[in-house]
Amino acid sequence: MHFPIFSTLTVLAFITGKVDLKLVDLTHILGPSPPNWPGDPPYIFTILYRQQFDDYWYELNKFETVEHIGTHLDAPAHFSEGSKRVHEIPMEKLAGPGVIINVKAKVAENLDYQVSKDDLEAWESKHNKTIPNGSVVIMNSGWSSKFPNASLLFGTETPDNASTFHFPGWKKESVDWLITERFVNAIGVDTPSTDFGQSATFPVHQRLGKGNVPGVELVANLDSIPEYGSTIYVAVIRIYEGSGGPARVFATFQENEDDDEDSESESDSETSEESVSE
Structure with a gap:
């Protein structure tokens, strides 16, 4: 099953303007000195022009980087010979229903925690639904706040x-x-790798590659979207022959009007209580 790039909700939002669609950026800023994997060359940003000419202002920069840095996509070919490279990944594999697996409590007790099948079944039980075909499933370990401090990020x-x-x-x-x-469609993390830190052979990367399923790493702001009900997009640079690349990852979802009303009611109640106390 292929998940459509634009959900019905998104189309309605743009056509009618009647759907309160929230947009959340799930991407870390790339630079000025993003952490990188040991042995990889550093990110370099060079200003070529940033000046006033006679009739106009002009800016032009260049940057040098490895593919796998900051918020980025791992193409299946990254760890699997013969699997798809970035330019070969179909667009429909780069978007899907967002499924956020919250394991923050378990990670607080074990920094080397690995998301289990029990965690996935617990999500299905909690939300009373199976994980939809074509989903973008992302682990939320609470790790994104550690970026860009390399020591904190790599533990x-x-x-x-x-x-x-x-x-x-x-x-x-x-x-x-x-x-x-x-x-x-894709599996992601808010950490530097889909494999846990102590992995030496990267079995998750290998399995994703053989299955032609992209991985997404260093996803940000996962607490800002619901565990279910969003659509997540992984807008990777379409690099020819690429094993991965920086991506602008973002999510859309419909605002819960009931939540807004509850918030307003609570605010009104607090205001009334303050008036009485005054």
């Missing part, structure tokens, strides 16, 4: 040594289940 005082990394990720078995039983 170590030696961020140049990958063997010391401690951060959460996915279990291979969970990813396999999402691919074979729920037919998801």
Whole structure:
């Protein structure tokens, strides 16, 4: 099943203007010195022009970067020979119903936590629905607040040594289940890797690659969207032959009018109480 790039809700919002559609950016700012994986060359931003000419102002810059830095997409080819590279990924695989797996409480007790199938079944039980085909499923571990501090992000005082990394990720078995039983479009994390920090062989990356399922890493602001009910878009730069690339990840969802009314009622109640006390 292919999930349409623009949901019915989105189309109605733009055509009629009657749907209160909220847009949330899930992307970290790239620069000025974003953390990168040990051994990768650093991000370099160079100003070429930033000046006034006779009749106009003109700016032009250049930047040099590896593909896998900041909020970015891993193409299946990243860890699987013969799988799709960035320019070959169909557009419909870069969007889908947002499914946010909140494991913040478990990560607070174990920095090396890996999202389990039990976590996925718990989500389905809580929301009384199966994870939809074509979903973009993202782990929310509460990790995004650590960006761009490299020591915090990689969970170590030696961020140049990958063997010391401690951060959460996915279990291979969970990813396999999402691919074979729920037919998801993409799987992501708010950490530097879909594999947890202590992984040495990257089995999740390998499984995603063999399944031709993109991975999304270093996703931001996940607390700003609902666990279910959004549409997530992964707008990666379409790099020819790319194994990945920086992406502008964002979500849309309909504002809950009942929540707004409740908030207004609570505000009115508080105002009334303050008036009485005065």
